[in-house]
Each structure stands twice: as C-alpha cells, then as structure tokens.
Amino acid sequence: xxxxxxxxxxxxxxxxxxxxxxxxxxxxxxxxxxxxxxxxxxxxxxxxxxxxxxxxxxxxxxxxxxxxxxxxxxxxxxxxxxxxxxxxxxxxxxxxxxxxxxxxxxxxxxxxxxxxxxxxxxxxxxxx
Numbered sequence: 001x002x003x004x005x006x007x008x009x010x011x012x013x014x015x016x017x018x019x020x021x022x023x024x025x026x027x028x029x030x031x032x033x034x035x036x037x038x039x040x041x042x043x044x045x046x047x048x049x050x051x052x053x054x055x056x057x058x059x060x061x062x063x064x065x066x067x068x069x070x071x072x073x074x075x076x077x078x079x080x081x082x083x084x085x086x087x088x089x090x091x092x093x094x095x096x097x098x099x100x101x102x103x104x105x106x107x108x109x110x111x112x113x114x115x116x117x118x119x120x121x122x123x124x125x126x127x128x
C-alpha cells in the first residue's frame with residue numbers, strides 16, 4: 001500500500017485547506033506520497049525488510065512569502081543503528097516507490113543531477 005488511509009488523507013487535506021502551510025504525517029514505518037502542502041507518511045525507520053522501511057526520506061523545503069514552493073528529497077538508509085545517505089541502488093528503489101506513490105496523488109517527482117524534487121502547485125495567495 002502506497003497511499004495513506006482515507007481518514008488520514010481527508011484530515012490532512014482539511015488542515016491544508018484551513019490554511020496550514022505544510023502538513024507533515026507519519027505512517028506505519030513507510031514513506032508515502034506527497035501532494036500540495038501535505039507530506040503523507042514520512043516513515044520512522046522501523047524494520048520490515050520486504051517493504052524496505054530501512055529507507056527513509058529527508059525533506060528540505062523551499063518557501064517563499066506565502067507557501068512551500070518545492071521540496072528536495074534526500075533518501076537515507078538505516079544501517080546498524082546509524083542513519084546514512086542511501087547508496088545508488090537504495091536511492092533508485094526509494095525514487096521508484098515515491099514516484100509511484102506521488103503519481104497516485106497527482107504529484108510529479110523529478111530527478112535532476114541525482115536529486116529528487118517535488119514542485120508544488122502554486123496555491124492561491126491568502127488574504128489574511
């Protein structure tokens with residue numbers, strides 16, 4: 001399963017619609033997709049080898065005066081109680097999973113110069 005469950009998606013999107021700049025979620029040890037203002041399921045490095053939750057993602061975000069504009073995605077790996085940058089094969093696996101999860105939410109992940117990025121659709125400017 002790459003998507004967050006329905007009630008989690010609805011709650012996160014409601015918070016974004018209510019004006020949150022960014023909604024960040026955790027899940028059952030796995031990273032999930034992202035969509036406008038919502039990072040679903042960032043994971044938490046628990047052990048489940050078949051689903052590769054030894055891999056995680058860091059999300060440095062770029063803001064302007066109004067909202068998040070884009071995020072970079074930095075794949076990491078848990079290796080004997082030590083977090084490190086993911087190697088090439090681990091990055092490829094994480095990129096494939098994230099790309100599929102984001103596509104289900106209508107979000108595009110791009111890979112440029114070995115980095116993954118998510119460009120966020122421009123939100124309407126808030127008047128308050």
